[in-house]
Amino acid sequence: MLAAAADSVTLDRFRANDLAVDRKPDRTPVTDADLAVEDAIRALLAEHRPEDLVAGEERGGDLDALAGKRVWVIDPIDGTKGFLRGLPVWATLIALVDDGTVTSGMVSAPALGRRWWAHTGSGAYTDDGHGPRPIAVSGVRSLSDAFLSTTNLATWGEYHSRAAYEALVDACWENRAFGDFWHHCLVAEGAIDLAAEPIVNPWDIAPFAILLSEAGGQLTDLSGVARLDGGNALSSNGRLHAEALTILEAGRAH
Template sequence: MPDHSADLSTDHSADLLLARALADTADAITTARFRAHDLAVERKPDRTPVTDADVAVEDAIRAVLAAERPGDRIAGEERGGAVEGGRTWVLDPIDGTKNFLRGVPVWATLIALVVDGAPVVGVVSAPALGRRWWAAAGAGAFTSDATGQRRIGVSGVRELSDAYLSTTHLGSWVEHHSREAYLALVDATWENRAFGDFWQHCLVAEGAIDIAAEAIVNPWDVAPLQVLVTEAGGRFSDLTGAPRYDGGSALSTNGHLHDPALTLLRTASASTTGVASEGR
């Protein structure tokens, strides 16, 4: 495994070192199975795909944690588990499984340590992109690529009209929030894309874009991203504005744009609901 001894010393430095080592373990499995001709794909009850690599990664991480942190709980997308009091490792073995199974390189392993309900360590490893992001509470946010590693921070954009916006799947807004509300945010901003999943929140953390919004997420989708974005100087919440990773939705921003984005989404959603009610 690579030497991670250069990390800043924090109360969670040992946990961060372990999380990055866990990501190394995951990368070895995912890169070997990416674009494999014999990749096995099944459907979960919610009709989302799961590959043999998803399961293998989670099992490998759980085995390391059982040896290194036997007293900690584990909650993973594939094997289950609950986040309760104390320490829980929250795992998404492959975020972006649809990309993974189609040969698109935008996918990552997400690892978070949640202590008493708050994410304190987060690692996002995207080996097909040659990128990794990590953060620990009080120690800042970092990334690495082919040029080395560096500390990252959010953008300084202060007006929605100058903002770069991203979401995941536009159709999710129809089912889980309000498509019109998201489109109102699109209309209010300078540029928009659907970078999707983990990547858009990482892009917010490193200042490449300014807002990432998702109408529906699971806790394992965003637990490490909350600490990454906040340690980079941004804000992370659900779409009600609660600063939590387990609220079922997600909004990350550079901080300056958080309240304006929330206000616009709420106003547009309420307006749409009112029009629909009048039409009944």
């Protein structure tokens, strides 16, 4: 229901000639579609889950102040820069956090014709238009065989260490910058093995905490702590996680 409402708004505004674009204080873009999607989801939750709280990227909500509560965490359009340029790689991210633990997550990328979702104890799934199917992370056990992705290489120099990321690149078999939501979904379904981000917000990664866990993988910050508010993130098939973290930390030290 929530994802369908979001898709209706985003697809209607995608590639619209009159798309309105503004800038937030952090200089990232926000479109009229971002605001409309979050408002639509909030309206549905107010109607059907009035006792729950909401924290969204555009309309606010402090997760730190909501401990012990049921909170819906929303990123109305993850990949806004691509959305406003007419690229199809963007998605609405929805997660339910219950007393600090993500229990459900949904990622809907309608321009790609894809959804991914997971619930605690129920496994992880995707649907590419041919019906739901279960997904699982890869079985790759060596970084020399691993496929790595990030979002924007330039942000490594600003928020962590470009040298550290390049050291991880050198240790891996292949790398790309699929970016944003998509590379975490690709890790969950076993298409790639690692996705590393030097800067994220809780709404950027909330659904992936449960999606990766239920798919057999792992999501932590770059210090190895499983949290949404660490400011950065590494998702993996689990088998490569510790070694990747070690390289990222060693590279930063230099």
